[in-house]
Amino acid sequence: MRIVNFGSLNIDKTYRVPHMVREGETISSLSYQEFVGGKGLNQSIAIARAGGEVWHAGLVGETDGDSLVHALQGAGVHTDFVGRSPLPSGHTVIQINRQGNNSIIVSGGANRAIGPDYVDAVLAHFEEGDLILLQNEISCLHEVMEKAAERKLRIYLNPSPIDEDVLTAPLDQVHCFLINEIEGQALTGGSDSEEILSLFKEKYPQATVVLTLGEKGAIYQDRDHRFFAPAEKIQPVDTTAAGDTFCGYFLAAITKGRSIEDAMSLASRAAAKTCLTRGASNAIPKLSDLA
Incomplete structure (x- = not known):
């Protein structure tokens, strides 16, 4: 089973701030740094650092994309399709407050230039049983999902950012949803984790769900089973790539044959470790760091 991650590649402009800027307010940042990121890039790097093998598909700028490609290659990600x-x-543009929490504005750029011909060219290299990971930071999301389903790839969807494009996508083709509570509420109308998981069984009976709950842990649910993985107790410095780390480690673990319980526990540990370092992809730990 191979993994192709059809996802975004971003340059993260990161500002540490005393508090999140409010409407009409101008504040001074405490510091500024640039990192390579994007949910797609972060998740590919997390898969590779967890010991998985992943091919990244996506677009970067002709003049400013080298750092993004080099970051993928440096982590061991295949870049044949970038x-x-x-x-x-x-x-x-990322704000990080004194508590380590963040707010993020995304400008799509080259990520929004993906077209059907490029989608066809990439997916021609993958076949039934392979796994495709998707987020919602690229154009042609619907087309990628439909063409992946036609080729009988197993679709893993992290529907972030949640918007109308995701809500109207062919979600009945998704094998596994990787979501947080806000995304779960938008997809089901549920108000808490228990209601979200119950409604998922009704609305998407074909799919498994991994629901992350931040400092409260994460829950896996399929048709017959449910498993809770508690979060490690830490004092976070920066939560920017924690969710991406969780997704990447979970996928790498299951493609290597680990049990769901082991995959969830490992992903939780890796996500917690990520929160102890400032930045995005640079904060994602290697598997050896969790020993």
Whole structure:
């Protein structure tokens, strides 16, 4: 089973701030740094650092994309399918407050230049039983899902950011949803984790669900089983890539034949470790760091 991650590649412009900026307010940042990121890139790097083998598909700018490609290659991600666009690479503006919490604005750039021909060219290299990981930071999400389903790939969807494009996607084709509570509420209308999981069984009976709950842990649910993985107790410095780390470690573990319980526990530990370092992809730990 191979993994292809059809996902975003961003340059993260990160500002540490005394508090999240409010409407009409101007504040001074405490510091500024640039990192490579994007949910797609972060999750590919997490898979590779967890010991998985992953091919990344996505677009970067012709003049500003080298750092993104080099970051993937440096982590051991296959970059055969990373293409170039005349548009600038995607970027994010990230605020991180004194408590380590964040808010993020995304500018799509080259991530939004993906078209059907490129999708066909990439997916032609994958076949039934392979796993495709998707987020919602690229164009052509619907087309990627439909064409992946036609080729009988197993679709793992992290529907972030949650918006109308995700809500109208062919969600009945998803094998596994990787979601937080906000995304779960939007997809089901549920108000808490118990209601979200119950409604998922009704709305998407074909799918498994991994529901992350931040400092409260995470829950796995399929048709017959449910498993809770508690979060490690830490004092976070920066939570930016914690969810991406969890997704990547979970996928790597299950493709290597580990049990769901082991995969969830390992992903929780890795996500907690990520929160102890500032940045995004650079904060994602290697498997050896968790020993």
